[in-house]
Amino acid sequence: MNITRQEILEKIKNNDCGYFSQMYHEGIWRNEYDGLKLKELWEINWGDGNDWNVAFKIVDFDIDVLLEGWYSSHGDSEFNTVSIGIPFEFKETRYRAATLSDLRDMKIDEILG
DSSP states (O other), X not given: OOSOHHHHHHHHHTTOHHHHHHHHHHHGGGTEETTEEEEEXXXXXXXXXXXXXXXXXXXXXTEEEEEEXXXXXXXXXXXXXXXXXXXXXXXXXXXXXXXXHHHHHHHHHHHHO
């Protein structure tokens, strides 16, 4: 291992996106970079020209790194913010087409309610 925990934290504080982008691109697929063990935690990419967020753990130092930027399918993707990441639960309400059974159940609830 060629870097210390304190150096990692300084790189985050200084928003050294290049270092962590390289760490992600070169190391995450093999779960290792420069002697540090890595673990991919989360990624969301809204497609060409949109937000791209990546979270990974530097296992040796128990630091979760969050990279935020934008994605391009033409190869000019870029991360512009790096920070310590923390997990949170995200709840989303979605919709589907109602079936006849769903509608019947809704009507029963309305009658009994």
